Amino acid sequence: MSKHLLKQFLIQVWARFLYHTGAWRLVDRLAPRRLLILAGHCVDDPLVNGDLPAHLRIQPQHLESLLRALGGRYPVRTVAGGLRTLADPKGPRGVVALSMDDGYRDNLTALPQVLAATNAGCTVYLESRVLTDGRTNWGHEFFWLLGRGRDSCEAFARSWVEMDDSSEAGLLFQDLLSRGAADEYSIKKVLKYHCEPKQRDAFVRQRFEAQGGDGAGLCRRIHLDSEGVQEMLGSDVGAASIEAGGHTRTHEVLSSLSAEDQAQEIGGGRRDLEELFPGACGATFAYPYGRAWDFNPDSKAAVRAAGYEAALTTMPGVVTQDSDLYALPRFMIDDSTQLHMLVAQAAGGFLLLRRRT
Numbered sequence: 001m002s003k004h005l006l007k008q009f010l011i012q013v014w015a016r017f018l019y020h021t022g023a024w025r026l027v028d029r030l031a032p033r034r035l036l037i038l039a040g041h042c043v044d045d046p047l048v049n050g051d052l053p054a055h056l057r058i059q060p061q062h063l064e065s066l067l068r069a070l071g072g073r074y075p076v077r078t079v080a081g082g083l084r085t086l087a088d089p090k091g092p093r094g095v096v097a098l099s100m101d102d103g104y105r106d107n108l109t110a111l112p113q114v115l116a117a118t119n120a121g122c123t124v125y126l127e128s129r130v131l132t133d134g135r136t137n138w139g140h141e142f143f144w145l146l147g148r149g150r151d152s153c154e155a156f157a158r159s160w161v162e163m164d165d166s167s168e169a170g171l172l173f174q175d176l177l178s179r180g181a182a183d184e185y186s187i188k189k190v191l192k193y194h195c196e197p198k199q200r201d202a203f204v205r206q207r208f209e210a211q212g213g214d215g216a217g218l219c220r221r222i223h224l225d226s227e228g229v230q231e232m233l234g235s236d237v238g239a240a241s242i243e244a245g246g247h248t249r250t251h252e253v254l255s256s257l258s259a260e261d262q263a264q265e266i267g268g269g270r271r272d273l274e275e276l277f278p279g280a281c282g283a284t285f286a287y288p289y290g291r292a293w294d295f296n297p298d299s300k301a302a303v304r305a306a307g308y309e310a311a312l313t314t315m316p317g318v319v320t321q322d323s324d325l326y327a328l329p330r331f332m333i334d335d336s337t338q339l340h341m342l343v344a345q346a347a348g349g350f351l352l353l354r355r356r357t
């Protein structure tokens with residue numbers, strides 16, 4: 001068994017032990033106070049998000065059962081609410097927050113019902129160009145093209161090379177083709193990290209349109225527009241609550257941009273949201289993609305300068321009182337997420353291990 005598999009196995013055994021024996025209650029008292037922030041994208045609604053990859057979606061029934069079971073143990077808040085609870089010396093030992101990235105339409109059509117049924121709060125992180133210009137980022141046009149086989153990976157890479165065989169991306173695509181390794185994952189990686197953004201956006205858009213894609217229509221189908229966001233923020237969710245948060249203007253990998261361009265993406269995105277939703281643009285921000293290499297110290301400085309109180313990554317972990325407020329970890333959820341793992345995380349089961357070793 002490889003080291004990675006062994007580690008995964010031990011994590012599973014520990015989480016199941018804590019959950020099934022009730023030992024999570026003891027761990028909860030011993031572990032430092034904590035906030036577990038869950039991160040999702042779409043609540044599955046085939047009419048609006050059927051084109052998106054499965055790892056971005058969670059069935060409403062599954063989300064509801066996770067939130068109901070967690071909610072029986074810990075309060076489930078918005079991200080700002082979770083941070084306030086963590087900072088309150090009289091607060092509970094553990095708190096959970098839910099977050100959904102990118103402002104998908106199902107956050108209005110399917111999410112509020114789940115929140116109302118479970119008394120859970122949620123923060124929805126919004127990409128502002130979707131709201132101001134009705135334009136989604138290149139990634140969704142790319143999913144539309146390749147995810148349903150409307151375009152082939154080989155043809156996509158070959159066509160890029162015909163246009164450009166000398167840039168870093170051009171050379172990488174040639175290499176992928178020569179090794180027969182031009183699959184969706186590898187192509188996406190080149191597009192994300194090794195391209196000039198304007199060139200990439202124009203190329204993807206042109207192939208998308210050549211296959212009959214309608215950019216404005218796709219954006220409208222999968223994302224909320226500003227009226228939809230207003231409606232979502234005003235939804236009747238009973239004792240629960242929904243708040244907005246910032247997620248840049250165009251969902252670019254921030255670490256690939258200059259400090260000035262990052263300030264435009266982050267600060268400009270916040271101004272857009274403030275104009276659209278005065279007083280309700282949210283206090284927290286989520287880095288697009290969110291891995292450690294997707295943002296840098298300039299991103300953190302721009303988030304702070306824009307007036308956000310905290311920023312979230314997609315690096316796994318649990319927030320404690322000594323976490324870096326501008327690089328908070330989250331725990332990704334989808335249909336494969338298991339309750340025992342969330343309970344073990346929320347109880348601080350893994351924080352305790354880290355402290356003892």
Ligand SMILES: [Zn+2]
Nearest residue numbers: 101102288289
């Ligand atoms: Zn995102």
